[in-house]
Amino acid sequence: MNKNIFFQAIISFIGNVHANTHSLMKDARSNEITPQQHSILEYVFFSKAVTTSQVADCLNISLPNASRELKKLSRLKLIVKEIDEKDRRKSTISLSEQGKNLMLHTFERIQKNFWEQAGPLSEDEMQLITSSMKVLETKVFF
Amino acid sequence: MNKNIFFQAIISFIGNVHANTHSLMKDARSNEITPQQHSILEYVFFSKAVTTSQVADCLNISLPNASRELKKLSRLKLIVKEIDEKDRRKSTISLSEQGKNLMLHTFERIQKNFWEQAGPLSEDEMQLITSSMKVLETKVFF
């Protein structure tokens, strides 16, 4: 298989995922937070407990800017910062109940959009999709 | 298969693709254009010839803002706008030679990052990845 053609297929696939994400998110994101803040909440949601540096690293945000956005989210009572007693420079960030609820509601809306777009999927199709994603997550997007 | 668990897998997959894209793009994008301008060039690159409205629609940019960014790209001599002789309101946008070169060089850098990240892939692996992407592009990200 030609490496360049293979790579073009990857690029095209990434483009499709991004375009699709955009339409999935349409009207789903709460309008009290910005897209980047949504990414942060989503990251914290899936990671349970993280530090400011981790947020900055994983989301490619500079530490000062990550700190700023986390402060805003904290003021909105969507996250909770607790000082790490083992290393008092660090603080552990997690979603507040309100933050969890906001994310769950957002996911509900996204999910609604998703099923409208994708249409009904059979058990076999879901299995196939799941295993395909697993392949890509193992070999390409890790 | 539980629909909610399936959906969570989709969300998590999308998150992984986005994160990976970010690191693929690292230092690959030319610093004479912005991320959004890169998206526009990429779209035009793959679409050959498009109108301003198409760029706006497909990239979820308002028409005025799409017009503005296209004008900037035009001033940078990266795209060419030609008035459509059949409908003189429209103009056909395509990449200039300079624009094509810029995109090709960018793709080279992205490709370099890609192979460094993914490591060597066997023929079988590439086939498996390709067919997995095809599944997802057919069933989910279209």
Next chain:
DNA sequence: TATTTTACTTATCAAATGATAACATAAAGG
């Protein structure tokens, strides 16, 4: 031919994000 619609442009303002310098404080290492 007069009116409406389509495609686009220009200008302006607001908001989101990025970049950087200066600072504070805790921990680690000599």
Next chain:
DNA sequence: CCTTTATGTTATCATTTGATAAGTAAAATA
């Protein structure tokens, strides 16, 4: 202990992107 390093904060400014109003000209339509 004293210096260095790591983690984070605050403040400030620039750039990028989003939103909207107003205008132009070509095409479609009544």
